[in-house]
Amino acid sequence: MDERTLDSIENLVLAIKRRMPGVRFVPRENWHITLSFLGYQEDDDILKITRSLRRAVDNFEDQDIKLDEISYGPPGKTPRMIWIGTDRATSENLSRIKKALEEEMLDSGVNFKGEGRNFNGHITLARFMLGREEREGLPPLNEKTQLSFTAEGIDLMESELKRDGAEYTVLQKFPFRN
Numbered sequence: 315m316d317e318r319t320l321d322s323i324e325n326l327v328l329a330i331k332r333r334m335p336g337v338r339f340v341p342r343e344n345w346h347i348t349l350s351f352l353g354y355q356e357d358d359d360i361l362k363i364t365r366s367l368r369r370a371v372d373n374f375e376d377q378d379i380k381l382d383e384i385s386y387g388p389p390g391k392t393p394r395m396i397w398i399g400t401d402r403a404t405s406e407n408l409s410r411i412k413k414a415l416e417e418e419m420l421d422s423g424v425n426f427k428g429e430g431r432n433f434n435g436h437i438t439l440a441r442f443m444l445g446r447e448e449r450e451g452l453p454p455l456n457e458k459t460q461l462s463f464t465a466e467g468i469d470l471m472e473s474e475l476k477r478d479g480a481e482y483t484v485l486q487k488f489p490f491r492n
Contacts, residue, residue, distance in 0.1 A: 316463050319461055327440075337442050338441060338479070346471070346482070347437055349433075353427065360470075366419040367468060369418050371489065372491050374491065375491060376464050377404075377407055379465050383458055385456050387399075393452065394443070396438075396439045397438050398439060409432070409433035416428055467488050
């Protein structure tokens, strides 16, 4: 994500923070869109994953990512987070990439649990566990945005769970074909 987009998101987050003291927001350096969560992987499987990523990205060009709304997530369920979602066309495009990537990984023998639901592209901005009374006190949050950026590839990331949240490390970058 470019700095202009990150700055714009950060300004939106600061305005929300003022209305929601006590909610733990995700640090800016951890903002990302997850295509596939792979869970714990053995070191030997990382090579299979990188080969799969390389093959998958070769089928796609840079992606225009449009972010259209900040809302509670997941939709239709008890709110557990605040996210900024991608528009429908972006989610559909990212879903095609996700599908190609997961098919490559399955063909390569990578052990992971695929999701059986439609892909809903988003960047998680905050996570929380609220009781019923606290959920009912949440302020309305359906803020439209018109932010966009160009994704030039996919990053293979490792997450390490720490006391104050996950810490992410980019293991390798895989640029889309240009």
